Amino acid sequence: MPKVTFINPDESRVELDVPVGQSLMRAATAAGIDGIVGDCGGGLTCATCHVLVQEEFLPDTPPVTPNEDQMLDFTAMGRHPTSRLSCQLVMTEALDGLVVRIADPQL
Amino acid sequence: MRQVAIRTGVVEAPFLDIDPYALDVLNDPYPFHEALREKGPVARIAPHGVYAVGRHDESAIVLGDHNRFTAAGGIGIQDIRKPGEFRIPNRLLENDPPSHTAIRGTLTKILSPIVIRRWREHFEKEAVALARQLVERGTFDGVADVAETYVLKVFPEAVGIELPRDNVLAISEMRFNQSGPQNELYHRAMAKAQPYLDWFENSTRRDSVRRGSLAEMLFEAEDRGEFDEGIASNMVRTFVGGGTDSTITGIGHALHLLARNPEQWALLKADPARVKTAFEEAIRLETPFQVTYRTTRDREVELSGVRLDPDTKIGVFLGAANRDPRKWSDPSRFDVTRDTTGVHLGFGVGAHNCIGQMIARLEAEAILKAIVTVADTLELDGEPRLRPINQMRQLDYLPLRIGKA
Numbered sequence: 001m002p003k004v005t006f007i008n009p010d011e012s013r014v015e016l017d018v019p020v021g022q023s024l025m026r027a028a029t030a031a032g033i034d035g036i037v038g039d040c041g042g043g044l045t046c047a048t049c050h051v052l053v054q055e056e057f058l059p060d061t062p063p064v065t066p067n068e069d070q071m072l073d074f075t076a077m078g079r080h081p082t083s084r085l086s087c088q089l090v091m092t093e094a095l096d097g098l099v100v101r102i103a104d105p106q107l
Numbered sequence: 108m109r110q111v112a113i114r115t116g117v118v119e120a121p122f123l124d125i126d127p128y129a130l131d132v133l134n135d136p137y138p139f140h141e142a143l144r145e146k147g148p149v150a151r152i153a154p155h156g157v158y159a160v161g162r163h164d165e166s167a168i169v170l171g172d173h174n175r176f177t178a179a180g181g182i183g184i185q186d187i188r189k190p191g192e193f194r195i196p197n198r199l200l201e202n203d204p205p206s207h208t209a210i211r212g213t214l215t216k217i218l219s220p221i222v223i224r225r226w227r228e229h230f231e232k233e234a235v236a237l238a239r240q241l242v243e244r245g246t247f248d249g250v251a252d253v254a255e256t257y258v259l260k261v262f263p264e265a266v267g268i269e270l271p272r273d274n275v276l277a278i279s280e281m282r283f284n285q286s287g288p289q290n291e292l293y294h295r296a297m298a299k300a301q302p303y304l305d306w307f308e309n310s311t312r313r314d315s316v317r318r319g320s321l322a323e324m325l326f327e328a329e330d331r332g333e334f335d336e337g338i339a340s341n342m343v344r345t346f347v348g349g350g351t352d353s354t355i356t357g358i359g360h361a362l363h364l365l366a367r368n369p370e371q372w373a374l375l376k377a378d379p380a381r382v383k384t385a386f387e388e389a390i391r392l393e394t395p396f397q398v399t400y401r402t403t404r405d406r407e408v409e410l411s412g413v414r415l416d417p418d419t420k421i422g423v424f425l426g427a428a429n430r431d432p433r434k435w436s437d438p439s440r441f442d443v444t445r446d447t448t449g450v451h452l453g454f455g456v457g458a459h460n461c462i463g464q465m466i467a468r469l470e471a472e473a474i475l476k477a478i479v480t481v482a483d484t485l486e487l488d489g490e491p492r493l494r495p496i497n498q499m500r501q502l503d504y505l506p507l508r509i510g511k512a
Contacts (some may be wrong), residue, residue, distance in 0.1 A: 029446075039468065041387075041449015043460045047220045067458075070212055074219040087449075107224060 002096035006051075008035055009104035020093060024086035024100065025049040035102035042087035044068060049086040050075040050103035058082060060094045077103040117414045121146050124153040127398070127424070128287050133495045136397065137439075140427035148411035149421070155288060157184060157400075157420040161427030163434035163452070165411055169401050169423050171457035173203045175410070176421060178459060180402030183286025183498070184420060197348075198341045204458055213333045214342060214462060217324045223465050230261050230473045238477035242509060246488050249366075249505030254358040257474045258351060262466070266346050267320020268310065274303045279352040280496060286400075287497020296496075311343040322346065352499065353395045354467045357453075359502040361389035361475060364441045366487045366507055371443045375479045382475040385443035386468065391451035392441055394426040397500050399455065425452045426500060482509040 001017040004024060008014065018027040028036035028049070037048035044067045053061060061084065064072070068088050072079045086100065123146050125139050126132060132139045143150055143161035152159050160166050169176050181187035181201050187194050196202065198210055237257055241247055255272060263270040281300035284293045300307075309315055316322035325339040334342075365372045365385070375381050400422050403415045415421070429451045430438040454461035461467070478485070486508050494503030 038448075040464060041447075043449055043454065043456070043464065045220070045460070045462065045464050066208060066212070070215055071220070074221050076221070076224075 002091055002093060002098075004091070004095070005097075005099045006033055006035070007099065007101040008033070009102060018091040020091050022091050024051065024089040024091070024098075026087075027091070028086060033102070035104065035106065036086060037106045038087060044071050044085070044087070047071045047074045047076070047085065048106040050077060050106060051084055051086045051089070051100040052080055052082045052103060053084050053089075054099040054101070055082060057095065057098050060092070060098075061089060064088075075103060076105045076107055117409055117412055120149050120151045120158055120413050120415065122153045123150040123159070126154040127152065127159070127422070128290055128292070128497050130292075130495055133292075133497070133500075134493055136426060136500065137430070140424060140430060143424060143427055144431055144433075147413065149413045149415070152422070155184060157422055158403075158415060159422040159424060160410075161424040161431070163428040163431040166423045166425065166428035166452055167456050168410065169421055170399075170452070170455055170459065173458065175404060175408045176401035177203050177404055178207075178401055179203055180400070180418075180420060181286075182399045184288055184400060184422065185286075186402060186418075186420060195341075197345060198338050199345055199462070200459060207458060210334065210338060210342075211458070211462065213328050214325075217321055217328070218462060218466070220465060222321070223469060226261075226265050226466075227469060227473070230265075230469055231477070233257070233261050234473040234477035235481070237474065238481045241478065242481050242511060245510065246506065246508045249362040249491075249507045250355070250359050250502050251504075253362060253474065253478075253507075254355040258355045258358070258470055261470060262350050262354070265321070265466075266350070267317035267322040268343060268346060269315070269317075270310075270347065270351065271306075274306050274310075275347060275351050277303045278307050279348060280494075282348050283352065283496045283498040285497075290497070292495060292497055307344075307347070310347070311340045313339070316343065349461070350463050350466065352501070353461075354470050356395035356499060356501045357386065357390045357467060358471050358474060359505055360393035360395070360500075361386050361471060362478075362485070362507065363487075363491055363502060363505055364389050364392065365475075366485050366505075368441050369484075369486075371441055372479075372485055374443050375475075376483070379476050379479045381443050382472050382479060383468070384446050384448070386471040386475060387448045387451065387453075388441060388443055388445055390453035391429045391435075391445075391447045392439070393500055394429050394451075394453045395499055395501065396453070396455075397426040398422050398424050398498060423452075425455070428452045478509070482511065484508075484510040486510075 025038045039048045040046035185192035277300045281296045284296035313326045329339040454464045488508035489506035492504040
């Protein structure tokens, strides 16, 4: 199963097995990673599952839709060039080894 | 018309001879829901000639795929584009991408998560004040004295519109019956709303909204050309229709389910942060908006091996999908530890998912948390009553008793 590493705001790292087809937000909240809030459950209405994607993985991530693009502007930490909402990052084999930094704050 | 090859092996939708809008079905929709789900992935409702889906997967497909299913025919059982059924569409709900995307984008900016988060402190303060009064009283109506009182206090203030209780409840009842067939409920609600129609018309005009409010920002967006003329007023109507009854109903169901399930109330007492999942679970189990419609495009379409006629309404029975045993284990059980957020269809899914869902959650969490914090017990103090409405499952009266140990 593909693996994803989440870097917490305190720099600690958590590695998770994420099944293909599952979003990083679901994987993180199910694993109790507190930094990913995911208040709306993936509906693109809350902007609380914000992550920064390690640059070399960016080309393998799905394109940003207009809705995600807009919600990224409303993240609490503010938007960075590598910002994504982790509810929109659905796991694929190509993303095996992905590293994301959890944005802080989310709320 | 575009020709589309239909796979061999596709079948016609089976007929289901139950009227979802009959009073006994509205009062207890669950046998109908089961019949609908078990009939197949899609059925045809004989008394109305419309298609219907009640399984979770197909419901999500119909709501999510605007290439097969358009929202432009209206979210009710009528096709609002047809003579005799015509009405002005809601430009947010009854519209497809890409035209929808632009309007939704502007509205999202005005109702952004950043804006809504700023309301939290005030909403929580109002909730605690109300919860303290309730404890003083001991017994009260969970609908009128809690859900309606709280939502109609904080929501209109936050968006900058005035919503007197009798007016807004009559208008809501009209709108959510209007989206069903022209049965007795429909006619009764229309008659009841007559005295308030002028108010409703005027309340959505620019000079009726508070200066400097979110509602006024809609009109300013229209001034800047971000909306076509008339959209701002159309969107203020959405605040009235989408922001009041739905949340009131959800809070009512949550209180009812907690009062009926003391072991679940105890779980909330032990950890009040669980009000979040408790509210989601309540609207999964007793879904406020029971049904919403799409219309098949003007060509034959296929859904899960079933051939569908062009240009035909299809009802998505959200309440049925939210109890589909294919999706949920022990679906009729109220379990506040079950995390259904973003999976249940109470807020819809896809491009038209509820734009105010974070406001609804904020209100529900604030009032539920305040009650759980100040009260030790929550019990029924009599038999609750439903308010039958074509599109909604709503409580009319919820006698409750709360106590301090």
